[in-house]
Amino acid sequence: MNNPLLKITNLELGFNTFQGEHKILHGLNIHIKAGERVALVGESGSGKSVTARIILGMFDELTSANFSGDILFNEQRLDLMTKAQKHSLRGKEISMIFQDPTSSLNPTFKIGQQFYEVLRTANPKIKKQAANKIAIDWLHKVAITDADRVLNSYAFQLSGGMNQRVMIAMALVNKPSLLLADEPGTALDVTVQAQTLNLMRELVTQENTAVLFISHNLGVVREFADRVYIIYKGRIVEQGKTHDIFDNPQHPYTQALMAAVPRITGGGIPEIDDTSERYYDPIFIHKGGEEIGDPV
Amino acid sequence: MKKIFYQLTSNPMSLLGVILVSIVILSAIFADFITPFPEHRGAIVDFSNFNQPPHWPNIFGTDLVGRDLFTRIIYAYRISLILGFVVLVISVPIGVSIGLVAGYMGGWTETILMRITDVFLSIPPLVLAMSVMGLLEPSLFNGMMAVTIMWWPWYTRLVYNLTRSETQEGYVLAAEIIGASKFHIIFREILPNCWASIITKMALDLGFVILIAASLSFLGLGVQAPTPDLGSMVAEGGNYLPDSWWLVIFPALAILIAVFGFNLLGDALREILGGEE
């Protein structure tokens, strides 16, 4: 049972443009074990959000996109699945949390209705009342006390932090084994973000849900992840256990990233100029952070 | 300009639009040379060859007094295009100026101008044009007047909405701070940012003016005989259905083709220039 929950091997992605193929990802290797919390760290445009969407199979529609590489989830090849098969995994086996919770909830339907729809994807025959009970239960788990009011509200009537909790509850209610968190709560203010992330960490530990945590925020990553992949321009440049990377960054790009973290205020990192040729140095793998099956 | 032309011709639908519009415009301009019987645009009677189905040389057949239908349709295009052109040339500057002023000045100016615009917009377009037309004498000139009176408010509304959002932009504030005159801000700063939407709407509207003008003359409230007109041709032919089908089908299709062409072109321009719906 040492097989990982998710194993991505040599993932490449390119777009056909009129100037030829434009490569986004250059052979990513990533694995996540059951219940493990793994972070994918990089600046915007490095290809990290794209990776999450490929795992969810939400890139198929684009005819101009080419991929190659294996994606193994629960012993199944995601990349060979039909659209319908992939669709049946979403929201049930694999779930996702987005950057801005308020705009990720439908403004014309009450939270309760959206919760009901999420539950229906796992159990199409579920009755509204039963769904309501489960929803209230889960809202309690994310520390929402007046669950009834929240279920009867629209997203724009609730605070960002409240919506983020709702999203977390919705993402976990069908007990997925993998949660993709794409810059969760970046749109929220810092203290609210920290609160909701703590909640999320507790819940995924309880439920033994694996998390792929996509972020540019090193402070948050340090708190949240067991293991870290640093991604730069579609390549993994450094990987290893969280404390190894933070204590002893080896790759020049990682070092630059660390140096750029504002010391006092926290929050985002400034844009890093890609002036250094050394950012293209080969990958550095810390001990204990190797890909499974790789020769050490 | 070259780039726009390239983009227009690279997509099959917009290319079709360019072709249809070119055919309509060129045939209207060169009607004297391409029609077999140019004299048939006027009051001519040929009872030896009346109400005939399509045959050579009358490829669309002949009308009730023996005139070549093809010739009359091409000349009707000429009239329609002139009408559409004149209507837009008059109504666009009026509508645009009112919209700019109302949108930028705000306050009472805005309230009064926009309420007046609302009054015009709350009469169904065809009904307004009909009543104006009916109260005047039906003629080409009055037809233009009637359609112009119903057309300008749509530009006022479009430009008013654009101006309102442009007024929030930094460049307007910057111009105000350096003390530019209101006239300068409205016509030199804001107006250039509205052109894309205005031009797109004009391309679409040329088709719709033709459509409304045809509707008016269909009801007998437009261009009068013997001037050829697509709407009145359909109306006359309607009395002889189904036997004399060509009297109706060819003018009807002629309207459809012209307006379809302008719509395709307008849609393509909207995508290229990024104008508003």
Added chain:
Amino acid sequence: MNSVVKMLLKRIGTSLVVLIGVSMLIFTIARVIPGDPARIALGPNASIEQIDKLRERLHLNDNIITQYGYFIKDLSNGNLGISLYTNRPVTTDIAQFLPATLELVIFAGFFMVAFGIPLGIIAAKYKDKWQDHSVRILALLTVSAPSFVWAVILMLLFAFFLPLFPVAGRIDDQLLLPDNITGFLTVDALIDGNFTVFVNAIWHILLPAFALSLSGIGQAARLTRANMVETYKKPYIEMAQAFGFSAKRIATKYAFKPSLIPSLTIIGLDFAAMLGNAFLVEAVFAWPGLSRYGVQVILRKDLNAIVGTVLVISAMFLVVNIIVDLLITYINPRIRLAKGQ
């Protein structure tokens, strides 16, 4: 609920102001035209005395503001004056002809929504696939011809070449009309329990209503598609997809409802524009509605009737807009709830 009532009252208030504006506008246009309406109404053989008498009755010798005062005074008593064409009160004429037009427009409006919106949804769901291209071309074609063109084409195809539908009128001549209660033949037939008349009336109305609705169908499809394509780019639709909502439920519910809000205003305007286009379709199918009356009074410069007809149609237009606003308030929780505060 209170907030909705408030909104409604406000809308009715502004509509009344606009309606007064319409009356001034049309009244002014009607009075400043060249030519003596009294002379035109009475014909070339009328004596000067007769003309003077009519001018007196119509207050044509007073200045225009006084004339408008008389008009408003009559209007507040529900009186639009006497039609010079039919010699009956204009209100009676309109009451006789309007229901047939309204029935036609309502059927056409139903077609517009019932066909246009689903076509738009299909096009958006299959964006850039053949379904999308077909809907777009079809929609653009339908808006590219006035409704009288569609009316004659449909008539030629489905009444003459394939005699599936009647060529003209609201009902077969030999059938006995039901009691005139609403003026809507279909409704009156149902109230009467006369199923034969009901079916016959439906059979007559289908082709003209469809011809009238065609460009509306195209507009509704284009708008729905455009707004849905925008909605599909929204994060909450990505979220719905990521959470495994079925593509069909997204298309018909979660992407549809937010897209409907911006579409509705324009669909409402198109519906209202049918009140004008109905004139064209009625002329083709000899539909006994307001069209023939409207065109006749316009050609005869029957001032009272013209002003009355335009005023009534504009009132209908404003009523439709108010209904659409109410619908939007109902659908868009953001507006509904914001007003409650």
